[in-house]
Amino acid sequence: MLDLQPVTVSIARTVQPGYHRQFAAWAHAGQELAREWPGYLGSGWVRTGPDSDEWHVMYRFSDVASLRAWDDSHERSWWIDSAGGLMEITRVEHRTGIEGWFDQPGDVSISVPETVVPPRWKQAVSIFLPFFPLSLLSNFLLHPITGHWPLPFAVLLNVCLLTPIMTYLLLPLSTRLLKPWLHAPRKVREAR
Numbered sequence: 001m002l003d004l005q006p007v008t009v010s011i012a013r014t015v016q017p018g019y020h021r022q023f024a025a026w027a028h029a030g031q032e033l034a035r036e037w038p039g040y041l042g043s044g045w046v047r048t049g050p051d052s053d054e055w056h057v058m059y060r061f062s063d064v065a066s067l068r069a070w071d072d073s074h075e076r077s078w079w080i081d082s083a084g085g086l087m088e089i090t091r092v093e094h095r096t097g098i099e100g101w102f103d104q105p106g107d108v109s110i111s112v113p114e115t116v117v118p119p120r121w122k123q124a125v126s127i128f129l130p131f132f133p134l135s136l137l138s139n140f141l142l143h144p145i146t147g148h149w150p151l152p153f154a155v156l157l158n159v160c161l162l163t164p165i166m167t168y169l170l171l172p173l174s175t176r177l178l179k180p181w182l183h184a185p186r187k188v189r190e191a192r
Contacts, residue, residue, distance in 0.1 A: 005172055006041060007067045008060045012091040015053050019086050026086060027057055030079045034059060037073070039066025054090070067094075118182040126178050130170035131162075138162055 015023045027045045034040050043059035061067040070076055118126075138158055146154035175182065 005176070006060055006062055007064055008058060008095045009067065010091075010093045010095065011057045011089055013055050013057060013087045014090050015055055015087040016085065017053055020047070020053075023055060023083075023086050026083055027055075029082075030076075031059075033075055033079055034070060037066075037070050037075075039063060040070070055087075122178075122182050126174050126182060127166075127171065129178075130174045131166060134162060134165065134170060 013023075024045070031043045034043060039062040041060040041062055043057070045055055045057045048054040048056065061070060135158070138161060142154070142158060142161075146157060149157075
């Protein structure tokens with residue numbers, strides 16, 4: 001079930017000093033190459049700071065199989081080899097489902113299409129919809145057992161039971177069912 005969720009890959013790369021323009025052109029070429037690949041959802045890159053040699057490259061695919069196909073492709077191998085000695089990889093992270101949404105604003109480059117990351121209010125709705133009924137049901141079922149417990153212990157038991165259910169079952173289901181709404185293109189507001 002988790003293999004059918006979108007996967008975001010975040011790669012930290014250290015660029016050789018003086019080669020930042022070449023690196024940006026190289027990253028853009030890879031973005032263009034991946035754009036036509038099946039399952040590709042978007043990508044972008046951002047420099048850690050104006051004088052930093054560290055860049056964060058992110059790309060997103062619709063599922064693990066599509067990502068693996070891209071990662072194992074001759075096109076990607078050719079593109080990676082074309083970097084020569086421009087940079088080195090310092091860290092690679094794979095994220096699935098909702099976990100990538102908890103990044104701080106600014107962690108993702110503005111070159112990533114806005115349809116990739118839903119606005120925070122939509123994220124909140126997609127969490128609330130499964131959480132409220134589950135929390136209500138849990139409190140109803142556990143109250144006969146925990147009704148005389150001190151409140152912190154009753155809440156702790158509830159949280160310990162609900163967190164895995166939300167993380168592994170209900171949030172993936174919620175994000176899959178709400179996907180068209182969550183990832184709908186944002187409307188551009190006209191300046192007045």
